[in-house]
Amino acid sequence: MDHAELTTEQVLKRDIPWETYMTTKLITGTCLQLLRRYDNRSESYRAALLDDDGPAYVRVFVNILRDIFKEETVEYVLALIDEMLTANPKRARLFHDKSLANEDTYEPFLRLLWKGNWFIQEKSCKILSLIVSVRPKTHDGIIANGDASHSNKKSTTIDDVLKGLVEWLCAQLKKPSHPSRGMPTAISSLSTLLKEPLVRSSFVKLDGVKLLIPLISPASTQQSIQLLYETCLCVWLLSYYEPAVEYLATSRTLPRLVEVVKGSTKEKVVRVVVLTLKNLLSRGTFGAQMVDLGLPQIVQNLKAQAWSDEDLLEALNHLEEGLKDNIKKLSSFDKYKQEVLLGHLDWSPMHKDPWFWRENMTNFEENDFQILRVLITILDTSNDPRALAVACYDLSQFIQYHSAGRIIVTDLKAKERVMKLMNHENSEVTKNALLCIQRLFLGAKYASFLQA
Template sequence: MDHAELTTEQVLKRDIPWETYMTTKLITGTCLQLLRRYDNRSESYRAQLLDDDGPAYVRVFVSILRDIFKEETIEYVLALIDEMLTGNPKRARLFHDKSLASEDTYEPFLRLLWKGNWFIQEKSCKILALIVSARPKPQDGIVANGEASNSKQKFTTINDVLKGLVEWLCAQLKKPSHPSRGVPTAINCLAALLKEPLVRSSFVQADGVKLLIPLISPASTQQSIQLLYETCLCVWLLSYYEPAIDYLATSRALARLIDVVKSSTKEKVVRVVVLTLRNLLSKGTFGAQMVDLGLLQIVQSLKAQAWSDEDLLEALNQLEEGLKDNIKKLSSFDKYKQEVLLGHLDWSPMHKDAIFWRENINNFEENDFQILRVLITILDTSSDPRALAVACFDLSQFIQHHPAGRIIVTDLKAKERVMKLMIHENAEVTKNALLCIQRLFLGAKYASFLQA
C-alpha cells in the first residue's frame, strides 16, 4: 500500500516483534513489559494505563523513535501516540512531566518531519504541534522540557522546535509532500501555532505570509471551506503582528478577504474575516482601501442577515462605525490617492473638478511625485480603457495646474507612453491621450482652446 494513504487504524493492526528488539538490546526489559501491557488492548484499558503511568509510556515511545529506524515500527509508534492524543489532547502534557526532564522529547518528532514518508511526516507534525502547545509556561522555576539551562546534555530547545516547524510548514505550502493533504495539514498546524510570538516572527521572516494569500478565495466543498476557514484564522492571528500587517498591506489580501466575506454563507468563515478586517481597519491605509473597495455596503448587507454569534454582530457594528469615521476623515486627495494606488481609476467627480486640482496640486509632489509615477505605470500596464483614459486626463490636468507641469511630466518620460495611446482602439482613450499631448506641446491655454 502507498504509505501516503495509510491510516492510523491500518497501521495499528500490525504485529511488531518487540521481543526481537529486546534481544538485540534496542529496547529494555522494562520497555518490553510496558509494551506487552499496552499493545493490542482496548481503548478503555489503554486509557487506564495512561492515567496510572502515562509518563512511563511516553518515555518508551520516545526512546523507540530515537533508537529504532525501521519504518514500519516508527509508523506504529506514531500511530499509538496519535491515537493516545486524539482520545484526549490533554495527554500532550505527559511529554512535559518532571520525570522526563532528562529526555529530549522533541528531537525524534522534529527529525522525522524531514526523514520519513508522508504518514510519518503528517503524524510527527500533528504530535509535535500538540506537545509544543501543551508545554507549561515558565513560572515558579518550572520549565518545559527543552528549556532547562543547567543540563550539560545538548537538548532540542523550544526555539529549535518552533523554527523547525515553521520551516517544514512553509516547505509544505510551497511544494506539498502529499498532493491533497500537504497544504491542509500545514494550514491546520499553522493555525494552532501562530499564537506563539516566535512562530509569527519566524513565519514572516520566512516570507510565509505570501504563501497564504492564494488560499484566501471563496470555497464550495466542505473540505475547501475548512481550509479557507483555517487560512483566514491564520491571517486573523497575523493581524495582531505589525510586521505581518506591513506585508498584508502590500498584497492582495484585503481584496481577497472582502471577496470571501461577500460570498461566504458559513458563519465561522464570515466571523473570522470580519474580526480580521476590524483589526486591520485602523492600520496604515487599510481603512481608506476598505472604503474604496465598498466594504461599508457589504457590512450593512451582512448586518441584515440572521447571525447567531454575538461576537460577529458586535464586530460588524464596530466595523460599520469605523468605516463611517474613515469616510468622514478622508480628504478628497486621500480618496484620489487611494483610487490611483489601487489602479481603480474612474470618472469620479474630483478628476474634472478645477478646485480639487488647484487646492491639491502641491500634494502631487509627495514622495518624489509618487502619484504621477503610478499614473504613468498605469499607462504601461493597464488593459482597462477607462483607467487609461482617466490617467491621460489626470496627467493633462497636472500639466495645466502645476507651474512646472510640462517639464516634470516630460522628465518622467510620459510623452512616449501617451503618444502610443493616441492610436488606441477605444475613442475615450485616444481623445484624452490627444488632450494630454496637446498640453505637453502647446501649453494649457491653447489645449483648452482646442478642446473646446
C-alpha cells in the first residue's frame, strides 16, 4: 500500500516481532514485558496501564524509535503514540515526567520529520507539536526534559526542536510532501506553535509569512474553511509580533482579510479575522487602508447579524470606534495620499476643491515629489479610465497652483505620458489629458479660459 495513504487503524493491525527484537538486544526484557501487556489490548485496558505506569510506556516507545529503524515498526510505534494522545491529549505531559529527565524524548520525532515517509512525517509532526506545546516552562527555556543538564549526553534543546519544526513546516508550505495533506498539516501545527516567541521569530526569518498570504481567500467546503480558519489564526498570532506586522503591511494581507470577512458566514472565521483587524488597526497605515477598503460599512453589516460570540461582538464595537477615530484623524491630504498610493483614484470632492490645492502645495513636495511620481506611474500602468482621467486632472491642478508646477511636471517627464492619452478611447480621459497639456504649454490662466 502507498505509505502516503496509510491510516493509523491499518498500521495497528500489524503483528510486530517484539521477541525477535529482544533476542537481537534491540529491546530489553522489561521492554518486552511492558509491550506484551499493552499490545493488542482494548482502549480501556491500555488507558488503565497508562494511568498506572505512563512514563514507563513513553520510555519504551521513545527507545524503540531511537534504536529501531525498520519502517513498519517505526510506523507502528508512532501509531500507538498517536492513538494514545488522540484519546487523551493531556497524556502528552507524560513525555515531561521527571523520571524521563535523562531521556531525549524530542530527538526521534525531530529526526523522523525529515527521514520518514509521509505517514511517519505527519505523525511525528503531530506528536512533537503536542509534546512541545504542553512542556513545563523553564526560566531559560533550553532544557529538553526535567533537569537533563547533569547528563553527559547532549540533549536536544527546545530551541533545536522549535527551529527544526519551523523549518519542516515552511518546507511543507513551499513543497508539500503529500498533495492534499501536507499543507493542512503544516498550517494546523503552526496555528498552535505560533504562540511561541521563538517560533514567530524563526518563521519570519525563514520568510514564512509570505507563504500564508495566498491561503487567505474565501472558502466554501468544510475542509477549505478549516484551512482558512487556521491560516487566519496564524496571522492573528503573528499580528502580536512587530517584525511580522511590518511584513503584513507591505503585502496583500489586509485586502485579503477584508475580502474574507466580507464574504464569510462561519462565525469562527469572522471572529479570528475581526480580532486580527482589531490588532492591526492602530499600527502604521493599517487604519487608513481599512477606511479606504470600505471596512466601516462592512463592520456595520457584520454588526447587524446575529452572532453568539461575545468576544466577536466586543471586537466589532472596538473596530467600529477605532475606524471612526481614523476617519476623523485623516486630514484631507492623508485621504488623498492614500487614494493615490493605492491607485484608487476617483472624483472625490478634494480633487476639484481650490482650497485643497492651495493649502497642500508644500505637502506635494514631500519625499522628492513622491505623490506626483505615483500619479505619473498611474498614467503608465493603469487600465482604469477613471483613474487616468483623475491623474491627468490632478497634474493640471498641480501645474496651476504650484509656483514652479510647469517646470516640475516637465522635469518628471510627465508630458510624453499625458500626450499619449490625448488619443484615448475614453472621452473623460482625453478631455483631462488635453487640459493638462494646455496648462503645461499655455500657462494656468489661459488653460482655465479654454476649459471654461
